[in-house]
Amino acid sequence: MSLKALKGFKDILPDEVNLWQFIEGRARDIFHRYGFEEIKVPILEKTELFVRTIGESTDIVEKEMYTFKDRNGTSITMRPEGTASVIRSYIENGLYVRGSVQRLYTIGPMFRHERPQKGRLRQFHQMDVEVLGSDRAMVDTELIAMAWQLLHDIGLEASLEINSLGCPDCRPSFKETLQDFINGRLEHLCEDCQRRSVTNPLRVLDCKSAHCQEQYTSAPSILQHLCGVCSAHFDEVKGGLDLLGVPYSVNPRMVRGLDYYTRTAFELITTELGAQGAIGAGGRYNGLVKQLGGPDVPGIGFAMGIERLVMLLNQKDNLEGPAGPDLFLITLGEAAYEKGFQLMQKMRSLGVRVMMDHEGRSMKNQMKQANKQKAGFVLILGENELENKEAVLKDMLSGEQERVDLAGNLENWAADVKTKIRQY
Ligand code: HAM
Numbered sequence: 001m002s003l004k005a006l007k008g009f010k011d012i013l014p015d016e017v018n019l020w021q022f023i024e025g026r027a028r029d030i031f032h033r034y035g036f037e038e039i040k041v042p043i044l045e046k047t048e049l050f051v052r053t054i055g056e057s058t059d060i061v062e063k064e065m066y067t068f069k070d071r072n073g074t075s076i077t078m079r080p081e082g083t084a085s086v087i088r089s090y091i092e093n094g095l096y097v098r099g100s101v102q103r104l105y106t107i108g109p110m111f112r113h114e115r116p117q118k119g120r121l122r123q124f125h126q127m128d129v130e131v132l133g134s135d136r137a138m139v140d141t142e143l144i145a146m147a148w149q150l151l152h153d154i155g156l157e158a159s160l161e162i163n164s165l166g167c168p169d170c171r172p173s174f175k176e177t178l179q180d181f182i183n184g185r186l187e188h189l190c191e192d193c194q195r196r197s198v199t200n201p202l203r204v205l206d207c208k209s210a211h212c213q214e215q216y217t218s219a220p221s222i223l224q225h226l227c228g229v230c231s232a233h234f235d236e237v238k239g240g241l242d243l244l245g246v247p248y249s250v251n252p253r254m255v256r257g258l259d260y261y262t263r264t265a266f267e268l269i270t271t272e273l274g275a276q277g278a279i280g281a282g283g284r285y286n287g288l289v290k291q292l293g294g295p296d297v298p299g300i301g302f303a304m305g306i307e308r309l310v311m312l313l314n315q316k317d318n319l320e321g322p323a324g325p326d327l328f329l330i331t332l333g334e335a336a337y338e339k340g341f342q343l344m345q346k347m348r349s350l351g352v353r354v355m356m357d358h359e360g361r362s363m364k365n366q367m368k369q370a371n372k373q374k375a376g377f378v379l380i381l382g383e384n385e386l387e388n389k390e391a392v393l394k395d396m397l398s399g400e401q402e403r404v405d406l407a408g409n410l411e412n413w414a415a416d417v418k419t420k421i422r423q424y
Contacts, residue, residue: 016314018323037105038104047075064113065077083260102131103129118276128303141243189215190207279305282303328373332382333382339410340356350418389407
């Protein structure tokens with residue numbers, strides 16, 4: 001039997017890596033524009049960290065974590081998300097002394113033992129951003145607008161749903177109302193919901209069973225239970241989004257799959273990926289840093305799933321952007337090969353992505369290779385060209401041809417070609 005990758009674990013092959021680099025590049029660029037700094041945190045953490053942050057009765061903690069005992073008998077978990085680790089690091093390294101507001105992002109693999117399907121993997125990658133230290137509603141707006149802009153910048157669209165999950169002051173009264181509602185239809189609910197109706201009633205609204213969801217269409221709305229402060233905060237977030245022209249809809253039934261949220265919660269949803277429609281999601285988590293033993297600072301963040309973004313981009317047919325080399329050199333004959341080899345190195349040191357054939361293939365075969373590698377331009381160098389001190393440069397997109405002057409030295413050739421090609 002040949003060895004294969006684990007179920008739900010995927011190789012990211014060279015053909016797709018371009019898209020990954022494109023997405024991550026755009027994301028880093030935008031995060032930096034919004035004042036975020038990168039932080040790299042470990043993939044393994046003590047299990048307790050995730051239990052205490054994500055919540056004991058969530059699907060992630062109850063069913064999906066990759067947990068094992070290490071050689072010392074310590075319970076270790078492969079991180080299912082990034083927020084918990086970023087906060088742990090923020091507290092452990094005293095990052096709050098660097099300034100009252102910290103804007104941090106991290107990009108990397110996460111692990112959840114879910115049932116694999118289109119857009120749902122067991123190892124997936126998140127771009128995760130967190131703002132620690134501000135409770136201002138405009139920061140919520142700014143963060144949502146940043147997520148929106150990122151999607152727009154990589155050429156994607158989604159719908160934005162927002163909700164408020166209240167705070168420890170107003171949530172208990174909602175919990176009670178919801179519990180009464182659930183108790184009235186307990187026999188129609190799945191086992192998880194029946195259990196959670198007692199331990200963590202809000203959780204039931206996040207149940208993945210379509211049958212349960214049908215029951216919840218008439219569930220009470222948390223928005224009717226918000227205290228004055230939460231309600232004003234939510235109004236300000238909505239007002240901010242209106243101000244920036246970011247379209248949204250309010251979804252009072254969105255509770256998110258993690259327990260740490262307070263007030264603002266949001267999801268970016270697409271209908272183009274089947275059941276796994278969330279391409280990014282997040283919210284505010286005031287109180288979490290303190291609960292983990294840190295200072296009493298509020299926080300808000302979100303994460304986007306890179307695989308889902310890549311899938312969406314792959315579904316578009318007019319993908320533009322970096323493909324193959326900027327230039328492919330076709331050479332014919334030994335003398336032209338040598339000159340071409342030198343020219344290639346010269347141009348690479350000028351920052352151009354250049355490839356050539358080393359196998360002595362025919363002109364036709366070299367052209368095929370240039371096409372296959374999706375080269376932007378092709379320069380043909382043969383004995384005639386060297387003798388006539390002139391070569392032909394072909395634009396592989398438009399088919400147009402241009403002459404390149406070979407009268408000067410290699411430096412001049414390289415400089416001339418560089419001015420005549422497009423570079424990504
Ligand atoms: P989450 O909603 O669990 O939130 O995940 C965020 C995003 O990660 C999802 O919208 C989705 O795009 C992607 N994702 C999640 N699970 C999978 C999977 N099994 N396969 C592929 N993609 C997946 C969080 O993780 C929070 N930590 C977000 C956050 C940051 N909240 C505050 N700060």
